[in-house]
Amino acid sequence: MAHVKWLVVSLLMFALVLAGCQPLVAPDVAAPAGVEMDATKAALDSASVAQIEAFVAQEMEAKEIPGVSLGIVKDGEIVYAKGFGEAEYGTGRPMTPQTQFAVACVTKSLTTAAIMQLVDQGLIDLDAPVVEYLPYFKLADERYQEITIHDLLANTAGLPMPNYVALYGGFSQNPTWSPELLEDYVRSLADKPMAVDPADNIFMYGGDYFDILGDVIAKVSGQPFEEYMGEHILAPVGLEHTTFIVDELDPELAAAAHWRDEAGEMQISVPSPTYYPAHTPSNGMFSTTEDLLKWAIVNLNRGEWEGTQIVPAAAYDKMWTPYTEIPWGGIYQHWGYGWGISDVENNRLIFWGGGHIGSPTAYYLVPEENLGVFVGANRSLEAVKGNEYADAIALPVVKLLLGLDE
Structure with a gap:
């Protein structure tokens, strides 16, 4: 996942980037208005919405992130889904809840x-x-x-x-x-x-x-992996903008990956340069905030979607059991099957994220609160694989919704 370095970024070059490079995000898009999929539901109070949106704008400006898409599910429904900024820097193409991200290791939960x-x-x-x-x-x-x-x-x-x-x-x-x-x-x-x-x-x-x-x-x-997933996972849940095949990306919906190279030059790629079709089941899925909120509801319902059992309910006793310790520290505590499992102030978090270069994603479920949060962004740390920029938004939002102090 996010902790595999793709290129070694020297401290000198990093200092030059900070000191002298033109910002990736121009001032007029650093704190943009959100593009809504749906009106925010009453289940999410206006004070929380204001705090979340101010925080997203702050993170985007501080980290030169052109665009962010954020969604929340609570008690079986989508209560918030918005895009902020641009799907591709300088194009004016808006980030929305239907923008397609290379979600990398989030793929593992579906596999x-x-x-x-x-x-x-x-x-x-x-x-x-x-x-x-x-x-x-x-x-x-x-x-x-x-x-x-x-x-x-x-x-x-x-x-x-x-x-x-x-x-x-x-x-x-x-x-x-x-x-x-x-x-x-x-x-x-x-x-x-x-x-x-x-x-x-x-x-x-x-x-x-x-x-x-x-x-x-x-x-x-007896089916190709992508065909099986389409027939038995994507179609039954209505994940209409999710695909495992890069040629099926919609050019109007695809998020561009943004990062700076070792010389501090802005790089833009669709998809991320660390997408490899040979690794589709581990990190090759493309999906959207809207679709992953649906998938969050499926998992919070222990595999059920609109009256149909997509994943066996008993499977969650296996998938969400901590089998090993993750030696990375911080939020990374235990691993189950395809998901990380952590305890934060007596709240069980089921989570993982994706760290393709320029396409960080973070995905959190809190089963006991019937709560889920997804964040996709289109900028990552300089020339490294990592989901830090998405995690830095998602985890504080989860804590806010749980009433925990940062």
Whole structure:
């Protein structure tokens, strides 16, 4: 996720950026009016709305963020959804709740849900070895044969946290999607090492686990991963602007990624340059605030959407169980299946975010309060993968809504 550096940014260059570069966000769009999807519902009081919007404007100006989209669900309905600023700097194209972001590792929650659907149907056993479903799965270490579906979901399979360019060369940057790409990627792992023994239950975060799971979904279901997800997750919930295929992005809705390179020059890309189709099940989804608020409602309802059980209710006892400790500190405490799990002042938070360069996202659920918050932004820290800019908005908003002091 967000803590994998893509490029090393020197302190000198960073100082030059701060000292002398022209601001990415011009003064006239630093604190823009929001673009609404819906009128704010009465469930969110006007004082909270004013505080949230002032805070968003402050963060955008301080961090040169061209655009932010923020949404809130409470008690099964969308109570707030607005876009602020521009989807792409200098174009006047507004950020809205329908703007499509490269949501990166938020993708994992949907891939996990698909696995749990197939578990419920008796087609996948969480304790079965991966090779039972993918006979061609192989690593350079013979312990790969012991890796189970549970190990992949819990990030304890023992693969090193990858630098996709250094570890996997050019393959990860293959820009062409095809239904065979996942299997090709899994086969490419045959000479890759393991860092720890799966039996040690050590958290090692990486997209590889969920890319392998995506291939399991494809082989067990008999459908390409993207097709299965569209038929069994996206369509039933009405996630109309969500896709796993970059060519399906709407150019009028897609958010541009913004960041400064090592020389302090502004860079803009659609999509983020760290989107790779070979890693679609782990971090390749494109979605919107509107759609992810619907997905939040599904999860807060333990898998139910408008009377239909999309994800088995019992799956949440598995997905939201803390299996390992996350060694990153701060809000990052434990990992379940596809979600982080933390306690903040006696409030259980189910969360994760996405950290593609220039496309940070943050996604928080508070099940006991039936509350969910999503934030997407289109600017990240200089030339690094990270969701800090989105998290810096989302977590304070969650705390405000819970009545917690910052």
